[in-house]
Amino acid sequence: MDYLSKDNYTKIIPEQIIFFTFAEGGAMGRPGSIELITKDSEHYIAYYLPYSSKRIEYNDIQKLFPPFRDIRFETFGGCQGFLDNWKYVSLGCGNHLFVRSEVYSEFEELTADCEIPSQIYSKWIDVALAILSKQT
Secondary structure (H helix, E strand, O other): OEEOOOOOHHHOOHHHEEEEEEEOOOOOOOOOEEEEEEEOOOOEEEEEEOHHHOOOOHHHHHHHOHHHHHOEEOOOOOEEOOOOOEEEEEEEOOEEEEEEHHHHHHHHHHOOOOOOHHHHHHHHHHHHHHHHHHHO
16 A cells, blocks of 8 residues: 555546545544545555644545545444445444445445444455555
């Protein structure tokens, strides 16, 4: 994963984001972070951004991922207000995943064996890269 900061996060083209995670400040795993995977016509790239490190402001996250403007998180589970071309997946324990609708059915199929959100949390990146590697 490439590391993002306030200095370089603007290199991301929001329309190329296919997967986007948001971990609340008290989440299990990597609290206070964002992970995203983008895809252009030739390749995909995974990025990591620790927003809680004060290296990026909340309004910068909204610029990076415009649907974030309308999202309202429910404490440690669920959210409301995201756009129609995105699907929400709870990763459990304060972790949230947004999957672009165009790849969601395949994502759902590849995670169908997961019985609880934490199982999806542990494999979402591998599933995402498997989906995108078929498209490049």
